[in-house]
Amino acid sequence: MGAGQKDRIFSRRDANVENVTTKILEIIPPNKRREVEEIKSPTKNSRVERIWDGKNLYEKENCGEWKKYLGGGGISGDFTSGRTTTTYKFVGKETLNNKAADVYESESHRVANKMTQTSQYRVEYVTKTKYWISEDGLLLKTIKESEVVGSKALTRETAFYEHDSNIKIEAPIK
DSSP states (O other), X not given: OEEEEEEEEESSTTSOOSEEEEEEEEEETTTEEEEEEEEEOSSOEEEEEEEEOSSEEEEEETXXXXXXXXXXXXXXXXXXXXXXXXXXXXXXXXXXXXXEEEEEEEEEEEEEEEEOSSOEEEEEEEEXXXXXXXXXXXXXXXXXXXXXXXOOOEEEEEEEEEOOTTOOOOOSOO
16 A cells, blocks of 8 residues: 655644645555655755665665665654544545545544643644545545644645555665
């Protein structure tokens, strides 16, 4: 399966995009994957490509040489604090890339208490995600918008999913 994602960060909703991150993820079960991450902003342009061939991790930054790392591809996770309430709803049917799709939406509100050295304050995070799912049950697209209540900042992530059994992932160097 292949997925492409674009993250856009706006410090103010009415301003231009400040940072665009483009991610590509290709997965071949059970243990091969390829990731590409490009960041474009007024102050930074970078590209990192990683290949995990089931045995070794390979990484290349910008136009540099491939580096081989022995051992695992690492463990990543997401830890969030606070109480989260999520609602789900069916939005309707749409056509996406000439395919009929059901569209669903989730909205999560997370309230967390943050602390400074002298005080405690409450922060509310809101995340809205839309999902396009094909008639045969495959995820086709997601759009996720995240914000902090009271802030003008907004992060929008758009991901496109391709289900292609012809993807090949191989070690780039020996």
